[in-house]
Amino acid sequence: MPLRRLLALLLVWATQSVAEQPVLRFSVTESWSMPLVRIEGDQPVExxxxxxxxxxxxxxGVYPQYHVMPRLRLQEAMDNGDIDVRCHVSTQWFNDRPGDFVWSIPLIRQRDVLVGRVGDSTPKPPEQLxxxxxxxxxxxxxxxxxxLLDQGRLRREDSRNQLLVLQKLQAGRYRHAVSNQLSLQWFNQGLPAQQQLQALAVLEEQDLGCMVRNDPAIPTQGLLRALVRMKQSGELERILQRYGGMGFSDPMSVARP
Structure with a gap:
């Protein structure tokens, strides 16, 4: 068989195989940045x-389809049935349990930290700012x-994503910022110690997981069991380590409020 015809047949076979797979719609939040995700051309790539x-x-065995959207549109997309899976989410973020979605087991332990500028290494709780x-x-x-925000002692200066928050802090736009620990570690990697931003206090710790739409059209329980297997097999830990996530379960030697 000529090579060109063989390649054409393989392409047709691959296209048919993808077409036969059920589609699973994942939400991707625009405010995510590396190491969580890098978005290129309105699609996540790493x-x-x-x-x-x-x-x-x-x-x-499903085909992932990614829907990139602002964080403030996520709830509307869930309510309208526009997404099937939402990851990197905490039960603490909801006043009421979303009726059409089922929670996975906790997958990641996230720490939000108060961050200071270069040279500011003195631990301080936010009440002392x-x-x-x-x-x-x-x-x-x-x-x-x-x-503190309600009292007017602190004022929010919002940026579109976590990376921009840290870049503005580094540039001196403000004296302090909030970041998750993993993003701060990623931002600091490769920088000389004297140029690194500093974690000054742990503000909050949260268990994050995924939410899966409870719909007969998608393998809800299969997805939940798959996440359990990925955690038990060590696959999740290997993904975390790939992006510097080993520190998720280690205590931080910074002040707590």
């Missing part, structure tokens, strides 16, 4: 959560800081 969702889709603007991500809720 990152911890991208690898997790790709591995999950492969485990259950003088009145000032603080770097935050648009659409994110910071329950630990909310009383």
């Amino acid at each position: 990152g911890l959560l991208y690898d997790l969702m790709q591995a999950l889709a492969k485990e259950v 003088p009145p000032q603007a603080i770097g935050t991500v648009l659409g994110y809720t910071y329950s630990t800081l909310q009383p």
